[in-house]
Amino acid sequence: MQPVQIVDLFAGPGGLDVAAEKLGLATVGVEWDSAACATRRAAGLATIEDDVRRYGPALFPDADVLAGGPPCQTFTVAGSGAGRRALDDVLAFVDRMVAREDREEIAKDLSKLEDERTGLVLEPLRWALEAIDDLDKPYRAIVLEQVPAVLPVWEAYAEALRSEGYSVDCGLLRTEAYGVPQTRKRAVLVARMGSEPVKLPAPTHRTYRKGISRESGDISLKPWRTMGDVLNRNSPFLVISNYGTGGDPKARGRRGSWEPSATVTGKISRNRVVSVDGVEMDRFSFSEAGRLQTFPTDYPWSGRDVGQQIGNAVPPRLAAHILCAAFGWEPPTDVLDNLGTWLPESATEVNRGKKSSPRMPAMTSA
Incomplete structure (x- = not known):
């Protein structure tokens, strides 16, 4: 598939968008943190500084790919068990949304949660279902990533999206297995509309183990980067x-x-x-x-x-692999090897006013 535009929810400083722009794809990010938005604007990335909950797919008619990495703070399993309770609540809401219960009732119940951030993990599903129900224009691909504790939510998403005609895969990825010089685990979901199977990206590098030589392991994979x-x-x-x-x-x-x-x-x-x-x-x-x-x-x-901002971002190199998996592309080596400098041509031209930025939706009232 050849995407037209990616709408990136909870876009942060631009990790996924950096990868997308390097792949030659237009992006627009929705992010409410003013500091992350300052970085995005300095980088020439199309940005809406606002709450994702105030928007929906109808305001982004050009976007045919949905991406997002919602806040994760309430999903920790440490401490008093609030994370586990949040997870149970979210899984119940997923079922209600897929059953097409009244949206206003769901929104009212979400407002009663102990921490309002808990409900944010449901926003990509809301957007995906609204694109189907209200616009009759499903996203052609969906890409989601978050901390490992969110994997059960992505598994619930996967079941929901399959019922809507998507091929889906989800699981835990280790960043060093994709050439990121850092050990970090992420829960990732990729979905593509249609019956053609979609799979998480295959590792390109060996996984790191303390005290084990980087030359050890599967010889078909590159050594992890340092x-x-x-x-x-x-x-x-x-x-x-x-x-x-x-x-x-x-x-x-x-x-x-x-x-x-x-x-x-x-x-x-x-x-x-x-x-x-x-x-x-x-x-x-x-x-x-x-x-x-x-x-x-x-x-x-x-x-x-x-x-x-840096710590919260998705690593662009990992994002490039995930996007390519979602679109059915082979990860282009020249792009992966060209992440060292900025700006990409598209963002540079936007900055210099040589072409228009992706169409921005009109602001709506709260």
Whole structure:
């Protein structure tokens, strides 16, 4: 399939959109965080700064692909069990939505949830069903990603979308298995309208295991990529995590530059970077932290809380693999090897006013 435009819900600073633009696809993102929107605009990405819940597919008539990564905070399984209760609530709402219960009743019940963010994970399903019911124009493909704890929600989505005529696959992907120099797990769903099977992307690189050589494992796959592969530091280094076990600094996680990074979080600037002799070095810059997520070296990070923007983003290299899987494409090597610099031609032309940006919907009243 050849998509026309992707509408990206909860678009963040642009991880998926960077990949899409590099693949030559038009995007428009909906994001309510002003800082992430500042970065998106600096990057030339078409952006609507607003609440996803105020919009729907009718306002994006050109978009034939739906993507999204809703907030995940309420789905943690740690602590008091609120995450588990949220999950049970969400699965019940999925059933109600697929059964086409009254939308206003569902919205009213969603407003009663302990944390309003819980209901946001249902927004992509609302958009998908509205495109079918109200417009008789189903999205040709759907791509969703989130933390591993959200996988049961994607499994419920998969069952729902199959009943609507989609071929669907979902599961957990490890970022280092797709050439991202970072260990990170993501719950991913890909769907395509029609009976032709769709599958999650096949790994291209070996998975990381502590203490195991990167040359070990399946010889048909490339070795996992290291921090040293993507950061231009002149000597080997160690990264010492800000997170400790029981407050014991000696128990904190350590990764060498000859290994992938641990999961990049919003607190990455707190991680110490030291030489192999223990000498303190400069901590990661925003550009370096972004490169560990496979953002371009010169990506124009803007606004406040840049570390959080970077940590929350989907890695563009992983996104490129996922998008290609959804469209039935082979991941183009030249695109994957060309993620190092920005801007892509389309975003550059939008910035310079040489062509119009994707059509923006009119603002609606709250």
